[in-house]
Amino acid sequence: MKRTSLAGDSCPVARALDVFGDWWSLLIIRDASLGRRRFGEFQASLGLAKNILATRLRTLVERGILKTVPASDGSAYQEYVLTPKGHGIFPILVALRQWTEEFDEHPDEIATVMVDRDKGKPVKKLALLSQDGRVLGAADTTLKPRPAAKRARRLVTA
Amino acid sequence: MKRTSLAGDSCPVARALDVFGDWWSLLIIRDASLGRRRFGEFQASLGLAKNILATRLRTLVERGILKTVPASDGSAYQEYVLTPKGHGIFPILVALRQWTEEFDEHPDEIATVMVDRDKGKPVKKLALLSQDGRVLGAADTTLKPRPAAKRARRLVTA
DNA sequence: TTGTGTGGTTGCAATATTAAACCTGATGCT
DNA sequence: AGCATCAGGTTTAATATTGCAACCACACAA
Secondary structure, three states: OOOOOOOOOOOHHHHHHHHHOOOOHHHHHHHHHOOOOOHHHHHHHHOOOHHHHHHHHHHHHHOOOEEEEEOOOOOOOEEEEEOHHHHOOHHHHHHHHHHHHHHOOOHHHOOEEEEEOOOOOEOOOOEOEOOOOOEOOHHHEEEEEOOOHHHHHHHHHO | OOOOOOOOOOOHHHHHHHHHOOOOHHHHHHHHHOOOOOHHHHHHHHOOOHHHHHHHHHHHHHOOOEEEEEOOOOOOOEEEEEOHHHHOOHHHHHHHHHHHHHHOOOHHHOOEEEEEOOOOOEOOOOEOEOOOOOEOOHHHEEEEEOOOHHHHHHHHHO
């Protein structure tokens, strides 16, 4: 009767959620992407129980989202930093942010705006483009079965 | 000792997660965006317990992500469809999908590819652009305090 | 070497998830 | 109309996860 795992699911959305789709993981990742690195920083920032934080950090490391490195201040402690796989989550954070900016009932409670570092101006909305450069909305897309490509090997060996 | 709510948080990422950041909601929304509408369809597709599905649907309706409409086949049952606020979640689903496509260890287990309906070709990666059209990565962005604008009213009345 | 901060682990109470049984109104069949 | 069945839930009870607080070990500072 465990919480059902989505790890084996064929839907890529479900597979992503299986990795960091729980209540806290994305917030930890957000904090990490803001430069937080230490256990105590995460705990203070998120206000979650220490045991929960400990297990989340452990599984995020196991799953290759975070890695531990020796503390940057020379002390014997360790720090948690994003791997490339973890940095790849950035667009998801942006998408979540932009959804709130557009649809939240109390946008005045949002504390920050994402700006480009160079000019300091707010970024544009994430754009989904076709290969020939058209902007696509949900209605302009469909899902197709994935081309078999590598899966063929299994059939060959069978 | 309830599950801590993120509703009042000032971070837009947290606010979004508070609305649909639990284990099942995003998958229900994904299904809805694929055209599933009926309780039984969701249940069969997701394989979750019916009581959980019932409560999730109820809260998603309460929060303005889904709305109920009379069944499209003329029967007396109701169906669940996305509101505009719900359709706005589409980019988040795309971002999750693309993360898995890029970083999953077993990409061969992904069943589908998102293509543009016109040409049938895979869509490009979501792009974050500055106002002058440069492509931005995480490192090219910062967060700035939100311009006070409407918040001023509170200060005035104080 | 005594004290304090960091980074956890452990135990327990509260809450959430799950599966399965049950219920109710709608639909279909004759 | 009368009966069976289906869609869409609710209820119940077992199990799992969360949250809090107390505890612990090591690092570091005086």
